[in-house]
Amino acid sequence: MGGKLLCSRYDAALFDLDGVIYLGPRAVEGAPEGIDGLRAEGVKVGFVTNNAARAPQAVADHLTRIGVDCDPADVVTSAQASARMLAEALPVGARVLISGTTALAAEVEAAGLRPVWSSKDGPAAVIQGYDPDMTWPRVTDAAHAVQAGARWFATNPDMTRPTDLGIEPGLGTQIAALGVCLEPGSEPEMAGKPFPPLLRETVRRLSAEHPIFVGDRLDTDVEGACNVDMDSLFVFTGAHGMRDLFAAGARWRPTHLGYDIRALLRPARNAEIDGDSARCGAAVATITGGRVRTGGVKADPEDQLDALWAALRLAWRDADRGAEIDATAVVETLDLLH
Template sequence: MSEQSRLVDGYRAALFDLDGVVYLGPAAVPGASEGIQALKQGGTQVGYVTNNAARPPQVVVDHLTSLQVPAELPDVVTSAQAGARMLTEHLAPGSKVLVVGTEALAAEVSAVGMEPVASSDDEPAAVIQGYDPAMTWPRLDDACFAVQRGAQWFATNTDSTRPTDKGLVPGAGSQIAAVQATVKVTPLVAGKPCTPLLEETMRRMGTKEAIFVGDRLDTDVMGAVAVGMDSLFVFTGAHGKHDLVAAGEDRRPTTIGHDLRALLAPARVASVHDGSAECRGHTARVVDGAVRLDEVPDDREGQLDALWALTQLAWADPDLDCSEVDRLDLVP
């Protein structure tokens, strides 16, 4: 891919995480609507991939369209759908499944031919757990009872937090951790960073030639790496520059951008030399065990270029002092 081409031109499809990438709670991320409209007008296949299992896909579509983000029902794939498909791979048709989540999750369980139940007293063959903003301790207790009696345990996703327009709040992983700490069992997980959700998305979209756009390194980027998919990491959600610089090999994005509109710009590429790295004229160097920037740009795109150069050196040697990243004050 040349630096003059748009990043997205190397792919048939662009797949988006939602929370923190396309919207933050009820509000659209600035530029998301315009960016996705431009992608679709240019012929790029678009998919929305969410670890959030609490809402039915049609509700997600309605939310997106209310924000002027173009979306149709086949475009949306949720961890509830991927989790329900996992059930079919492990259980006999018609098996009873205790649903510890929302009605949306129960509907997906029913759609694949399983019988949703609401109590461990119904002797379920499995438990499937997903995020529910109205979760109660008695329901978590009941999940523990079922798993301790031998039910297989599935989870839609394990995100520890959710980004909102007001800040971070506990996610599904916080609820699941309460059960896991009790039963000492690890669930089979559908959502990112595990592979079932992205595999289900590629199956539905009919292509593996896709780039994934996410705001979390531990779910979005790590999930893309796990299925061999390129990724664009954006700074509009949960993780930021310090997380990027410290990222291990299993959660390193292909490139970065402030928001999803980076897909419509030339790919941000860094070249690495002996003791230095350069991106679009901005250079980072190793000096006495620390990474130093030749200069700190006064614009956000320039600072992102400098960050990408700095990051290459940090990844090559995790023992380097990378406190220089704090000087990039336009990058969160």
């Protein structure tokens, strides 16, 4: 890699939190230094989370404790974006059943609506948000409300959450549980990634003209960036990995690849394709009959990322031509990635 820093192409960097900046109670390695480095380069920073369980102040306090300097104004949550969506869809003072935390309820109330906690209160809408203490009776009560005619909203579709202990069920599992009680094909209205409202709200707040989004998930982070015509950086510190990347369709393919957020403070990777081979740095990838292989790979994460980027560019090109891609050899060779 050579040339200007990747971050020099953008006026703002927007970050997912779980799996990108922190894993539960601890910072992802390099995250505090990466944020400080970006600010030193004059890049505006925003923290974007699909997790609606905590208020922006609580998120900012957590980030500060783990070494990432943060003001509540730097944080945009799916609860905030969802509350704006609800306010645009419902009359002032409408009752909204909260199938989430008190933090979500506070955002709904701040938007001029009336939070309620039971379907017996006759809500005009239901909003589901991640709540680690969610109970089955609350999920079934929300289902009863939607069946009775309430509009169905949810903050985000994430099926899982990366934590310091491992992958855990996300809000998507609660949405699915409610959905099986409704007509086939029923879906909630959502503000969180990959839907546009959350990222648009963040861009508006930062007054950003050319931002980049950094995430660890292809289905929410990368697709979400794609849905608002924003470049993306995929990092390996959270949920998705190499096999997900090789299987990715066009809307799940990141613009850039890095091990962690410090990739923004390095030059961008560039893979040059020549027929059935591609080169990125010293690494070379080839593809024959859909089988991708790499050479010139060292026991160094950056070199392995070069090899992966070259392999991905070939694999995506041939997949778009209808080829079945076998990346087994690459996945086995790049043993410092997941």
